Amino acid sequence: MSEAPASTAFTPRVFSGIQPSGGLTLGNYLGALKRFVTMQDEAYQTVYCMVDMHAITVWQDPAKLTAATRELCAGFIASGIDPERSILFNQSQVPEHAQLAWIFNCVARMGWMKRMTQFKDKAGKNAENASLGLFAYPALMAADILVYHATHVPVGEDQKQHLELTRDIATKFNHDYGVDFFPLTEPVIEGAATRVMSLRDGSKKMSKSDPSDMSRINMTDDADTIAAKIRKARTDPDALPSEADGLAERPEARNLVNIYAALADMTVDAVLRDVGGKPFSEFKPMLSELAVSKLSPISAEMARLVAAPDEIDRILSRGAEQARDIARPIVEKTYDIVGMVR
Numbered sequence: 314m315s316e317a318p319a320s321t322a323f324t325p326r327v328f329s330g331i332q333p334s335g336g337l338t339l340g341n342y343l344g345a346l347k348r349f350v351t352m353q354d355e356a357y358q359t360v361y362c363m364v365d366m367h368a369i370t371v372w373q374d375p376a377k378l379t380a381a382t383r384e385l386c387a388g389f390i391a392s393g394i395d396p397e398r399s400i401l402f403n404q405s406q407v408p409e410h411a412q413l414a415w416i417f418n419c420v421a422r423m424g425w426m427k428r429m430t431q432f433k434d435k436a437g438k439n440a441e442n443a444s445l446g447l448f449a450y451p452a453l454m455a456a457d458i459l460v461y462h463a464t465h466v467p468v469g470e471d472q473k474q475h476l477e478l479t480r481d482i483a484t485k486f487n488h489d490y491g492v493d494f495f496p497l498t499e500p501v502i503e504g505a506a507t508r509v510m511s512l513r514d515g516s517k518k519m520s521k522s523d524p525s526d527m528s529r530i531n532m533t534d535d536a537d538t539i540a541a542k543i544r545k546a547r548t549d550p551d552a553l554p555s556e557a558d559g560l561a562e563r564p565e566a567r568n569l570v571n572i573y574a575a576l577a578d579m580t581v582d583a584v585l586r587d588v589g590g591k592p593f594s595e596f597k598p599m600l601s602e603l604a605v606s607k608l609s610p611i612s613a614e615m616a617r618l619v620a621a622p623d624e625i626d627r628i629l630s631r632g633a634e635q636a637r638d639i640a641r642p643i644v645e646k647t648y649d650i651v652g653m654v655r
């Protein structure tokens with residue numbers, strides 16, 4: 314297969330998305346959102362999306378979807394995304410995502426889609442009853458990214474396979490039509506907390522869909538709730554090690570240290586130099602204090618913003634217009650390449 318053009322041939326542009334299905338978690342914040350904010354200060358145009366069309370691949374109560382989309386927008390802004398510097402919008406207001414996704418449904422192969430582990434996890438044992446949208450989800454995700462010719466996509470570790478598929482779709486499209494049109498997008502999976510684990514089970518990802526609220530920290534949790542969740546977080550009986558190697562077989566300990574490092578903008582080694590030898594009875598209060606100091610200002614700002622939904626809706630529709638200005642010509646060119654009369 315011919316290679317897609319190097320992403321350096323394109324305008325450096327970041328795209329990423331978060332689903333408005335339930336509230337934002339600490340995993341979303343540390344794995345993705347915190348990096349979205351710093352990328353605004355780097356040499357990229359930044360485009361960030363509330364992916365409501367992805368959310369409905371599993372059932373969403375309509376009123377809750379509306380509220381979750383606005384709350385997520387508030388979460389982006391409260392975390393430091395500036396709508397004057399980044400394009401911030403919800404996916405369904407930019408129909409070009411769905412238009413390109415259809416083309417990609419016809420490029421992606423059934424065999425590729427069947428290998429997607431997230432579909433297998435989400436569909437569970439009852440895959441026959443999963444929506445067609447859930448199966449096609451990664452092709453829509455590729456369209457989200459490539460409809461902006463995005464060169465870089467910051468995400469948590471769990472999205473890696475979807476980004477590989479995005480590159481496969483770009484490569485096959487370019488090859489089949491004999492063009493160098495879509496870039497090979499680079500994943501940006503960086504930092505100490507690319508995979509934040511459940512506070513109750515160090516082998517499971519922290520997730521908004523976990524039935525136990527004690528398993529996660531929500532960005533809307535108050536200080537007492539955050540402290541209680543950290544106090545009750547599962548650990549082992551040993552003291553913390555002084556070097557990262559000592560965390561290898563200790564998933565719960567590793568998770569709490571990773572969270573600390575990511576919140577404090579420190580490396581894991583630097584954290585362990587400070588806390589090595591301490592028991593969890595000393596480390597947990599330190600972590601609580603740090604988490605509350607970093608997260609409380611965000612949750613307070615989110616509450617303030619959510620109280621003004623009209624302002625949020627204005628930001629989203631302005632962002633959608635800016636997004637369409639980029640996406641429309643790319644879809645038009647795609648249609649020309651495919652041979653659609655327009």
Ligand code: TYM
Nearest residue numbers: 329330331332340341344345454457468469507508509519
């Ligand atoms: P979603 O909504 O599940 O999660 C949003 C972002 O948060 C990251 N994340 C985590 N990172 C570390 N530890 C965790 N426990 C954790 N949980 C979630 C995710 O990796 C993600 O970066 N398919 C995507 C949404 C999407 C998208 C896109 C992303 C749709 N189109 C295009 C990038 C580009 C998803 O379900 O993310």
